Amino acid sequence: MFMKISLLQLDIAFGNPQVNYAAAERKIREAAAQGTDCVILPELWTTGYDLTRLAEIADPEGNATKALMSGLARELGIHIVAGSVASRHDSGITNSMYVFSRTGELAGEYSKLHLFRLMDEHLYLQPGAAKGLFTLDGASCAGLICYDIRFPEWVRAHTASGAEILFISAEWPLPRLAHWRALLISRAIENQCYVIACNRAGEDPSNTFAGHSMIIDPWGEVICEASGGEEILRGEIDLQKVREVRAQIPVFPDRRPELYQ
Numbered sequence: 001m002f003m004k005i006s007l008l009q010l011d012i013a014f015g016n017p018q019v020n021y022a023a024a025e026r027k028i029r030e031a032a033a034q035g036t037d038c039v040i041l042p043e044l045w046t047t048g049y050d051l052t053r054l055a056e057i058a059d060p061e062g063n064a065t066k067a068l069m070s071g072l073a074r075e076l077g078i079h080i081v082a083g084s085v086a087s088r089h090d091s092g093i094t095n096s097m098y099v100f101s102r103t104g105e106l107a108g109e110y111s112k113l114h115l116f117r118l119m120d121e122h123l124y125l126q127p128g129a130a131k132g133l134f135t136l137d138g139a140s141c142a143g144l145i146c147y148d149i150r151f152p153e154w155v156r157a158h159t160a161s162g163a164e165i166l167f168i169s170a171e172w173p174l175p176r177l178a179h180w181r182a183l184l185i186s187r188a189i190e191n192q193c194y195v196i197a198c199n200r201a202g203e204d205p206s207n208t209f210a211g212h213s214m215i216i217d218p219w220g221e222v223i224c225e226a227s228g229g230e231e232i233l234r235g236e237i238d239l240q241k242v243r244e245v246r247a248q249i250p251v252f253p254d255r256r257p258e259l260y261q
Contacts, residue, residue, distance in 0.1 A: 001138070001139065001238070001239040002175050002236055002238050002239075003037045003038060003137065003239070003252060004035060004036045004037045004234070004235075004236050005035075005036065005037070005039075005040070005196055005215060005234070005235055005237060006031035006036040006038070006039045006232055006233070007039075007040050007121060007196065007197075007198040007215070007226070007232070007235075008024065008027045008039060008041050008042070008083075008198065008232055009042065009199060009211055009232070009233060010023060010024065010029070010041065010042055010138070010200055010230060011200065011201055011202030011229060011230045012044070012047075012048040012202065012204075012227075013048070014047075014048045014049075014050050014204045015021075015048060015050030015053055015057055016138075017059070019066075019240060020045055020046045020047070021046065021064070021068060021215070024045060024068075026070065027232060028076070028080065029076070031078075031232050032076040032078055033076075035076060036078055036234070036235070037079060037137070038078060038079040038081065038136065039078060039079070039080050039081070040080075040081040041080075041081070041198060042169050042170060042171060042198060042200040042213075043083055043084045043095070043146050043171045043200065043209065044063065044085065044086060044095060045083045045169075045200070046085045046086065047171055047208065048171070048200075049119060049171060049204055049206070050204075051119075051120055051121070051123070051125075051240070052124070054088070054093050054124055055093070056095050058086035058087060059085050059087050059088065060085065060087075060088050060148035061087060061089060062085060062087035062096055062098055065082060065087075065098060065144065065239045066098055066106065069082040069098060069100050070100050070104040070105075071104065073100040073102060073103070073104045074102075074103055078109070079099070079100065079101055079102055079136045079137070081099050081143065081167045081169070081198075082097065082176070082177065083097065083167055083169040083198065084097040085098075086110055086125075087111075089126075090185055091138060093124060093126060093138075094111040094126050094127075094128060095112040095121070095128075095145060096109065096110065096111045096112070096128075097109065097111075097132065097143045097145060099141075099167075100192045101134070101136060107134045107135065108133065108134025108135075108141070109132075109141060110131070110132030110143040111126075111128030111129075111213050112146070112147070112148065112153060113128045113129070113148060114127070114147045114151055115127050115147070115248075116146065117238070119207075119217075121147075129159050131157060131158055132144060133158060133162075135195050136165075139140070139164055139165055140163050140164050140165075141163055141165040141166075141167060142155075142158035142163035142165070143166070143168050144158075144168045144169075145170070145196065146170035147168065147199075148168070148169060149184060150243075152186075152187065152190065156190075156191060157189050159191040159192075159193055160255075160257075162167030162254065163191075164193050164241040165193060165196060165237070165242075165243040166188075166191070166193055166194065166195045166196065166197075167196050167198075168195065168197040168198065169185070170197065170198065170199045170200070171199070171207075172199045172225060173202045173207050173208065173209055174210045175208060176210070177210040177212060180199070184197050184214055184216055187220070188217065188219075189218075190220070190222035191218075192218045192235045192242060192245045192246045192249070192251060192252075193218055193242055194216065194217060194218060194239075195214070196214075196215050196237075196241070197213060197214050197216075198201065199211055199213050199226075201229050201231075202230065210228065211226055211227060211229060212225055212226055212227070213225070213226040214226070214233075214234050215233070215235040215237065217241060218245040222238070223235045235261050
């Protein structure tokens with residue numbers, strides 16, 4: 001099965017959801033007009049890392065994001081992996097990814113499990129507590145968010161459950177660009193899966209972000225990679241390749257998880 005993917009490497013307006021909603025809709029429509037099956041957005045694309053104001057600007061229950069993305073997915077007939085947004089609940093604020101099928105149905109939901117202390121996420125966000133598995137066009141997928149890629153055991157929990165595509169949304173800073181590339185390629189190789197990683201571009205008051213969104217195949221080969229600036233990165237994946245690689249090097253049958261504790 002082939003799937004055309006568009007990664008929206010956006011520059012995010014710091015702390016301004018309305019500007020970001022409008023920009024995301026424009027880019028999604030542009031990607032759809034040029035032909036795509038699935039669009040993915042970066043992490044915290046509605047607010048950026050304006051963490052001190054999340055109590056004011058976070059999306060209540062993710063409802064505004066869900067309404068916009070569900071409607072666009074249904075209208076345009078595409079899947080939307082809607083990056084992640086700050087979602088406000090009675091119990092606190094989560095960094096949550098929402099996924100919509102071509103019919104506009106909510107196909108998956110995941111809240112970031114590993115909070116990044118170096119950017120003070122733990123002071124303002126509540127961690128998730130469940131896997132990010134979902135299905136698109138019959139393909140088993142998983143959603144992960146930024147810092148999650150530094151935890152190979154968390155990634156493997158998804159691929160051991162059948163995931164063939166990892167969708168990763170991020171706001172990864174420029175000083176650790178080499179880590180971004182090395183970790184993504186490693187996760188693709190060791191899990192014998194496609195990695196579709198959408199980072200943001202631009203700057204906020206404290207950080208410069210790396211861009212370099214990527215699609216990586218199950219051998220660890222980079223299919224396409226963005227530059228550092230704002231752009232729509234496009235590529236195509238073939239799920240049959242996952243099955244071929246997993247059959248050639250039988251990593252999953254050869255695992256011995258009973259000894260990994």
